[in-house]
Amino acid sequence: MPRQGVLLVVSGPSGVGKGTVIARMLARLPDVSRSVSCTTRPPRPGEVAGRDYHFVSTDEFRRMREAGELLEWAVVHQDLLYGTPRRPVEEALATGQDIILEIDYQGARSVRQILGERAVLVFIAPPSWGALVERLQGRSTEDAEATSKRLASAIHELAHVEAFEYLIINDDLDAAVDNLQGVLLAERQRLTRLQWRPFVEDLLREAGQ
Amino acid sequence: MPRQGVLLVVSGPSGVGKGTVIARMLARLPDVSRSVSCTTRPPRPGEVAGRDYHFVSTDEFRRMREAGELLEWAVVHQDLLYGTPRRPVEEALATGQDIILEIDYQGARSVRQILGERAVLVFIAPPSWGALVERLQGRSTEDAEATSKRLASAIHELAHVEAFEYLIINDDLDAAVDNLQGVLLAERQRLTRLQWRPFVEDLLREAGQ
Numbered sequence: 001m002p003r004q005g006v007l008l009v010v011s012g013p014s015g016v017g018k019g020t021v022i023a024r025m026l027a028r029l030p031d032v033s034r035s036v037s038c039t040t041r042p043p044r045p046g047e048v049a050g051r052d053y054h055f056v057s058t059d060e061f062r063r064m065r066e067a068g069e070l071l072e073w074a075v076v077h078q079d080l081l082y083g084t085p086r087r088p089v090e091e092a093l094a095t096g097q098d099i100i101l102e103i104d105y106q107g108a109r110s111v112r113q114i115l116g117e118r119a120v121l122v123f124i125a126p127p128s129w130g131a132l133v134e135r136l137q138g139r140s141t142e143d144a145e146a147t148s149k150r151l152a153s154a155i156h157e158l159a160h161v162e163a164f165e166y167l168i169i170n171d172d173l174d175a176a177v178d179n180l181q182g183v184l185l186a187e188r189q190r191l192t193r194l195q196w197r198p199f200v201e202d203l204l205r206e207a208g209q
Numbered sequence: 210m211p212r213q214g215v216l217l218v219v220s221g222p223s224g225v226g227k228g229t230v231i232a233r234m235l236a237r238l239p240d241v242s243r244s245v246s247c248t249t250r251p252p253r254p255g256e257v258a259g260r261d262y263h264f265v266s267t268d269e270f271r272r273m274r275e276a277g278e279l280l281e282w283a284v285v286h287q288d289l290l291y292g293t294p295r296r297p298v299e300e301a302l303a304t305g306q307d308i309i310l311e312i313d314y315q316g317a318r319s320v321r322q323i324l325g326e327r328a329v330l331v332f333i334a335p336p337s338w339g340a341l342v343e344r345l346q347g348r349s350t351e352d353a354e355a356t357s358k359r360l361a362s363a364i365h366e367l368a369h370v371e372a373f374e375y376l377i378i379n380d381d382l383d384a385a386v387d388n389l390q391g392v393l394l395a396e397r398q399r400l401t402r403l404q405w406r407p408f409v410e411d412l413l414r415e416a417g418q
Contacts, residue, residue, distance in 0.1 A: 001378065122398075125408075129415035155416055161409050166398045169210065182394025189331075189375045189388055199334075200370050206338035207364055 004193040005093040007115060008032075008100045008184055011108045012124035013154030015136040017170045021124060022102055024177040025184070032098040032184065035089055038064065040081045054085065071114055072107035086114070093118055098184065104153075105160040112163070120187050122180065123157075123164040127171040213402040214302035216324060217241075217309045217393055218317045221333035222363030224345040226379045230333060231311055233386040234393070241307040241393065244298055247273065249290040263294065280323055281316035295323065302327055307393065313362075314369040321372070329396050331389065332366075332373040336380040 012018045026032055038054035040061050049055050056064070061081045064070055073083030084101060092099050093115075101111065111119045126132040132154060136147045161167060166183050170176040187193065221227045235241055247263035249270050258264050265273070270290045273279055282292030293310060301308050302324075310320065320328045335341040341363060345356045370376060375392050379385040396402065 125412070129412050151416070155413060155418055158409055158412055158416075161400070161405060165400060166395065167400055167403055167405055168398050179394050179398055182391040183398065185388050185391025186375065186395035189377050189392065191370070191374060191376050194376055196370060196376055200367055203334070203338050203367055204364060207360070207367075209364055209368075 001199045002195045003096050003188065004118065005095070005097045005099060006184055006187045006193065007089060007093055007111070007119045008098065008122060008180075008187075009108045009111050009119050010100065010102050010122050010124060010180070011105050011157065011164070012170075013126065013132060013157045014150040015132050015139070015154070016124050016126050017135070017173065017176070018102060018124045020173065021168075021170060021176045021180055022100060024173070025180050026100070028177070028181060029098075029184065032100055033092070035084050035099050035101045038070075038083050038085055041076075071101075072103055072110035074104060074107060084111070090115075098188070105157050105163065109160075109163055117192060120166070120183065121164040122166045122168060122183055123161050124168050124170050124176065124180075125158065125161070127169055210408045211404045212305050212397065213327065214304070214306045214308060215393055215396040215402065216298060216302055216320070216328045217307065217331060217389075217396075218320050218328050219309065219311050219331050219333060219389070220314050220317045220366065220373070221379075222335065222341060222366045223359040224341050224348070224363065225333050225335050226344070226382065226385070227311060227333045229382065230377075230379060230385045230389055231309060233382070234389050235309070237386070237390060238307075238393065241309055242301070244293050244308050244310045247279075247292050247294055250285075280310075281312055281319035283313060283316060293320070299324075307397070314366050314372060318369075318372055326401060329375070329392065330373040331375045331377060331392055332370050333377050333379050333385065333389075334367065334370070336378055 010018055010022060036050065036054060038056050038061065040056060040058045043049065043053070043055050047053065058081065061083065064085070065073055065083065069086055070083040071086045071089060073081060076082055084103070084107070089099055108121050112121060133151065136150050168176050168179045219227055219231060245259065245263060247265050247270065249265060249267045252258065252262070252264050256262065267290065270292065273294070274282055274292065278295055279292040280295045280298060282290060285291055293312070298308055317330050321330060342360065345359050377385050377388045
């Protein structure tokens with residue numbers, strides 16, 4: 001049955017493991033794809049334009065933002081801009097392609113405002129504050145300042161759980177992946193996403209009604 | 210995190226295989242239980258009162274119905290009454306126990322009216338009318354009249370898909386079980402069912418906010 005794609009928007013504090021949960025789910029469901037963001041930062045070695053990111057100039061980014069071509073955008077490290085182009089997401093959803101988007105709570109709110117019920121908002125939370133601190137401190141590549149910045153922004157994220165529809169506690173990784181996958185499977189079967197009327201009409205016609 | 214249980218109400222035409230889909234899902238999720246119906250029919254050999262059914266007199270059934278003690282009820286084979294007692298379901302949901310209920314579309318509508326969003330309505334449909342006819346005709350225990358009655362009632366069921374939130378096509382049994390399980394997993398993570406406020410408050414308190 002033809003259906004609208006699901007836009008799974010996943011947020012949660014840095015260090016909660018959402019990247020891992022998403023990667024595991026995508027490994028199970030290869031027909032779900034990530035949205036390709038646009039960014040003003042230069043490509044890193046090995047990154048492919050159009051696959052990893054759309055690399056654009058700051059002027060072009062601003063033009064897109066002002067023209068309403070972004071579903072959401074954010075400033076990272078003070079001056080780098082990242083955003084989600086709107087048209088490819090809408091086109092994918094219209095053809096039944098499911099898309100996953102890993103963004104912060106402000107981005108999630110923006111997507112919800114623009115796409116309404118087409119977006120499904122999932123928040124991933126740590127089982128405890130201590131678990132989050134431990135995880136962030138375990139990232140040996142970062143200094144104490146970076147960690148405390150992440151913790152400060154985690155508090156902001158957690159204070160906005162209310163805007164989300166689903167809340168998954170990442171206590172056990174496998175369970176968290178099962179639960180995220182469950183949300184996607186469920187949302188695929190939602191009547192509001194299915195073209196169920198012609199399907200049922202066909203069944204009834206076949207039945208001679 | 211404490212949460213409200215999910216009441217999964219599953220409907221669909223006779224012969225669509227919903228019993229098998231439910232049984233397979235319950236085998237995977239042993240912590241989900243079936244609601245025990247009350248009925249005016251006499252116990253069959255081997256049936257245990259309170260486990261298989263609550264066996265009640267017609268007078269008692271009518272009393273329960275009039276006192277609002279049933280979530281839904283139906284007449285089967287002209288004079289046998291079957292119904293779902295309300296209190297055990299509400300008590301189970303309040304303690305976070307998930308319950309599954311296999312009833313017709315009228316029952317599903319009644320449950321939704323009484324329990325609102327606490328109930329999740331899932332319709333299971335055949336991939337085609339021909340597939341349903343084939344399945345029903347394959348039930349060698351039934352005569353042609355019984356089959357044509359079931360097909361007539363299947364048409365009624367299908368004409369009421371609109372009242373449901375989820376629609377699962379039982380084309381491939383394993384996929385249908387995955388999808389029903391997905392709906393249950395998703396609904397367990399719904400913010401409206403979780404006591405998320407005290408949980409988040411605890412996290413923020415731990416963070417020193």
